[in-house]
Amino acid sequence: MDVIKLGLGGFGTVGSGLAKILDMNAKRIGKKLGKRIEIKSVLVRDLDKKRAFDLGPDVIYTDNPDEMINSDIDIFVELMGGLDTAKDLMLKAFAAGKHVVTANKHLLAEHGLELFEAAKENNVGLMFEASCAGGIPIVQTLKESLAGDEVKQMLGIMNGTANYILSEMTTKGMDFDSALADAQDLGYAEADPTFDIEGFDTAHKLCVLIRMAYGVDYPLSELPIQGITGVTAMDIEFAREFGYRVKLLAHVMDVNGQLEAGVHPALVPYTYLLARVGGNYNAVRLEGNAVGPIMLHGQGAGDLPTGSAVLADIMNLARQINGTCDAPDNTGFGNQPITKANILPPAESESKYYFRFTVQDRTGVMAAVTKSMSENGVSIAQAVQKGEAGAEGVPLVIISHETKAKSVATVVNELDAMDFTVEPCVTFRIL
Ligand SMILES: NC(=O)c1ccc[n+]([C@@H]2O[C@H](COP(=O)([O-])OP(=O)(O)OC[C@H]3O[C@@H](n4cnc5c(N)ncnc54)[C@H](OP(=O)(O)O)[C@@H]3O)[C@@H](O)[C@H]2O)c1
Numbered sequence: 001m002d003v004i005k006l007g008l009g010g011f012g013t014v015g016s017g018l019a020k021i022l023d024m025n026a027k028r029i030g031k032k033l034g035k036r037i038e039i040k041s042v043l044v045r046d047l048d049k050k051r052a053f054d055l056g057p058d059v060i061y062t063d064n065p066d067e068m069i070n071s072d073i074d075i076f077v078e079l080m081g082g083l084d085t086a087k088d089l090m091l092k093a094f095a096a097g098k099h100v101v102t103a104n105k106h107l108l109a110e111h112g113l114e115l116f117e118a119a120k121e122n123n124v125g126l127m128f129e130a131s132c133a134g135g136i137p138i139v140q141t142l143k144e145s146l147a148g149d150e151v152k153q154m155l156g157i158m159n160g161t162a163n164y165i166l167s168e169m170t171t172k173g174m175d176f177d178s179a180l181a182d183a184q185d186l187g188y189a190e191a192d193p194t195f196d197i198e199g200f201d202t203a204h205k206l207c208v209l210i211r212m213a214y215g216v217d218y219p220l221s222e223l224p225i226q227g228i229t230g231v232t233a234m235d236i237e238f239a240r241e242f243g244y245r246v247k248l249l250a251h252v253m254d255v256n257g258q259l260e261a262g263v264h265p266a267l268v269p270y271t272y273l274l275a276r277v278g279g280n281y282n283a284v285r286l287e288g289n290a291v292g293p294i295m296l297h298g299q300g301a302g303d304l305p306t307g308s309a310v311l312a313d314i315m316n317l318a319r320q321i322n323g324t325c326d327a328p329d330n331t332g333f334g335n336q337p338i339t340k341a342n343i344l345p346p347a348e349s350e351s352k353y354y355f356r357f358t359v360q361d362r363t364g365v366m367a368a369v370t371k372s373m374s375e376n377g378v379s380i381a382q383a384v385q386k387g388e389a390g391a392e393g394v395p396l397v398i399i400s401h402e403t404k405a406k407s408v409a410t411v412v413n414e415l416d417a418m419d420f421t422v423e424p425c426v427t428f429r430i431l
Pocket residue numbers: 009010011012013014015043044045046047049063078079080081082085103104105130131134300301302303306
């Protein structure tokens with residue numbers, strides 16, 4: 001049986017997950033491919049570290065990146081993370097005529113254009129199913145299954161840590177800090193959780209998926225990104241009273257040929273499937289102009305789920321190695337140059353909004369708030385004020401009808417400057 005030889009860059013959570021599946025499902029893989037997949041060499045930082053899976057005596061461990069790339073491998077599987085070393089190694093792998101599989105969304109979001117171009121020039125594959133939503137097959141769904149559909153809209157819960165924190169706040173009434181500490185204890189959140197809770201990790205995935213859905217580049221630097229650190233237990237409770245759950249959503253929509261996109265905490269009607277995605281799970285809801293709505297739900301991280309996505313890419317490439325297809329279509333758009341997206345200015349985007357003002361409990365406040373809103377074209381759907389008489393500030397919560405982000409910004413600026421305002425206004429979009 002032919003052998004497909006792998007070089008693993010990194011042997012941590014995902015690398016060991018991949019090794020476990022190769023061992024566990026070896027028979028099935030051989031039956032499907034008519035080829036065997038073998039790990040030949042592994043690049044790590046610390047050669048003395050005990051590993052989660054024993055690869056046996058024949059596998060070469062190295063801490064020298066060049067030794068790995070120049071070894072006799074067919075596919076370089078980049079599971080190291082980070083930007084510079086990973087990118088450098090991928091470019092070297094392409095130049096050496098080796099295919100690459102990666103799970104590195106950060107690298108693809110920042111340097112994807114250059115990497116796709118280099119892979120094309122060298123006629124090799126660059127595959128990245130595991131980079132978005134772990135075990136959920138969203139990349140292939142966009143590339144192959146919905147190849148002929150126009151994607152009208154895509155909504156995703158794509159960070160398990162953020163979703164776990166929001167779910168704990170919702171179901172147990174916890175505050176943000178306690179829920180984050182729990183996530184860290186359970187190993188869901190990194191010691192430095194910034195990328196997860198500030199929305200950057202979700203943003204990286206959204207940039208990758210926009211390329212797959214629309215064949216264009218939405219630069220990370222232009223994407224509006226809001227994390228979940230400003231979501232309080234009080235907002236979660238108000239959202240519940242109005243019939244919503246708070247989720248960190250990635251969204252992109254085609255608005256008359258322009259792309260409206262961003263990452264935001266949003267109030268999702270509790271009857272929607274997305275509102276039911278709990279714990280550290282991920283989900284993506286797609287709407288194609290022919291297929292209609294589709295929902296994918298599953299584990300967005302972990303050794304085996306993510307390893308499963310990496311293996312699918314490896315098997316896809318393995319079918320092509322020595323086969324008839326020697327120019328893999330990495331982007332799903334025939335490897336044509338990826339041009340910049342026609343972006344709807346974020347200020348022009350429209351949504352319903354949740355406003356929480358913290359104001360003095362005195363006459364005239366409600367009138368001033370409604371005046372500012374009506375002068376700026378923000379129409380009120382529901383309002384509620386709660387709090388103890390005599391308290392320094394009471395929450396005034398307003399749910400608006402569809403309105404432009406720029407009108408929301410003007411209202412917030414006007415009202416935050418009023419003498420009755422005790423704390424800055426908090427706003428979230430509503431789905
Ligand atoms: N974990 C998940 O569930 C998940 C899900 C989706 C995508 N991803 C992505 O998959 C990639 C890997 O994640 P992971 O969780 O498996 O990471 P990890 O557990 O931290 O493992 C990283 C591995 O890469 C090695 N490494 C890192 N930098 C290196 C360098 N400069 N030179 C040599 N070796 C280096 C490390 O070596 P040592 O072991 O010697 O330190 C380690 O074996 C990342 O891009 C991540 O974003 C992860």
